[in-house]
């Protein structure tokens with residue numbers, strides 16, 4: 001009987017972790033635009049905040065990663081679709097300039113693919 005509870009508890013914990021990391025609702029933040037340049041600052045601390053970014057296609061998009069921790073998990077950011085893999089210095093801002101040519105969803109993640117975010121590029 002006790003074993004069953006342990007098993008159920010474990011299953012519930014796994015389900016929660018999956019929901020938290022992959023399905024929890026996230027508020028989208030639109031990149032600020034000035035003179036055709038889009039810019040958004042992303043705080044890196046146990047995750048990306050915001051983790052869902054909206055941008056317009058065909059316009060330069062500047063992501064400013066503001067890393068507020070030393071945790072090895074977040075030391076690299078990877079934006080596969082743009083061929084970007086960059087080291088984020090702790091307690092500094094790292095600028096990554098993109099120019100999304102096509103509408104679509106582009107994932108970014110830490111080097112281990114644990115922390116995740118998404119850029120949604122609209123027409």
Ligand SMILES: [Cu+2]
Pocket residue numbers: 072073074110111112113114115
């Ligand atoms: Cu990581």
